[in-house]
Amino acid sequence: MVVNTITPGHGGGRHLAALTLGAAAVVVAAAAAATLTEAAPTCSRGSRYVAKDGVLSVLATARTDDDSPEWVSFTRNIGTGGTNDDAPMAPQEVIAWxxxxxxTDIQPPGETARLAYPFTVTETGHYRLMMRSAAPFVTExxxxxxxLNWPRGASAYIRDRSSSGADGNNGPGNNWGLKLTSTQEDSxxxxxxxxxxNNEFNWDSFTVDNNPHIIVSRWLDAGSNHTLRLAARSTTxxxxxxxxxxxxxxxxEGCNDGGASWRAATNAPLSQCA
Incomplete structure (x- = not known):
């Protein structure tokens, strides 16, 4: 049996090392305090994660394929609640390219280190797309x-995060400001x-440079199958x-940060396979 762990790399970095079962037992015993708080259900090829109560929640490590060994997995102390600045802290598994x-040069859209997360929708509607991530710098x-299997034309809705709906332009509830955007040029x-x-883990997930917009899917039908794909753009x-x-x-409250749906989603259990 081979277990992946992290050992120091050049310049303070990390890399995966393979341990035999006996050696791994020593590591586990020595790091008992760092036991992972989440067991990631990992779907085999041909299986799909199933959204429950309108929420799909998967660990980034739980992809169904491993298109690139350049994605490295390791543990970080992350708040176990659902908010951006939550506590208590506990070791949880993350990935980085x-x-x-x-x-390293910025990677073109969808061309490098693609990972797949196939899933099934159980409730019809629009879905907001988010990730929980950490970065060393604010703008780099x-x-x-x-x-999300976007069609090549008008493929997703976006909305200015700062839209309040109070000025009459976006309508009541802040959600009428959703507008279609095209991903055709970016595959x-x-x-x-x-x-x-500051390497702070949070749920902020925006698109449009210098003008943060949230991302909401087109209409998804109950029982339909889709694949969420993650691809490398920046290192670290x-x-x-x-x-x-x-x-x-x-x-x-709709798709807003901090709304009832947002709170339920960020605190939801991990989705299971079927």
Whole structure:
């Protein structure tokens, strides 16, 4: 049996090392305090994660394929609640693309280190797309590419995060400001980023440079199958969890950060396979 763990790399980085079962037992005993708090259900090829109660929640490590060994998995102390600044802290598994490579060119959309997370929707509606991630800087090495089988034309809804709906332009409830965007030029992918920096894990998941917009899917039918794809864009950014949650345009809180649907999604248990 082989167990993956993390050992120091050059320049303070990390890399995966293979241990025999006997050696792994020593490591586990020595690091009992660092037991992972989440057991990641990992779907085999041909299986799918199943959304429950309008929420899909999967660990980034639980992809169904391993298209690139350049994604490295390791543990970080992350708050166990659902908010951006939650506690208590506990070790949880994350992934990063080339975490030891400080200087690497930005990768084109969907061309590098693609990972797949197939799933089934059980409730009809629009779904907001989010990830929980951490980045070392506010405006650099803070982004990935994400795709949800977008059609090549008008493929997803976005909305200015700062839209309040109070000025009459976006309508009541802040959700009428959703507008269609095209991913045709980017092979069906959207750049998704956060601006916290300081390696702080949070749920901020935006698109559109210098003008953060949230991302909401087109209409998804109950029973339909889809595949969420993650691809490398920048090095060192760490991804913990990927989430989709159904949100109602007519709900005053709707898809907003901190709303009832958002809180339920960020606290939801991990989705199971079928």
């Amino acid at each position: 080339k975490p030891n490579r400080t200087f 090495k803070n982004d990935v590419w994400l795709s 069906g992918y959207l750049k998704v980023y956060q601006n916290r920096g 950014v760490e991804v913990h969890r990927l989430v989709l949650f159904r949100c109602d345009k007519k709900d005053p």
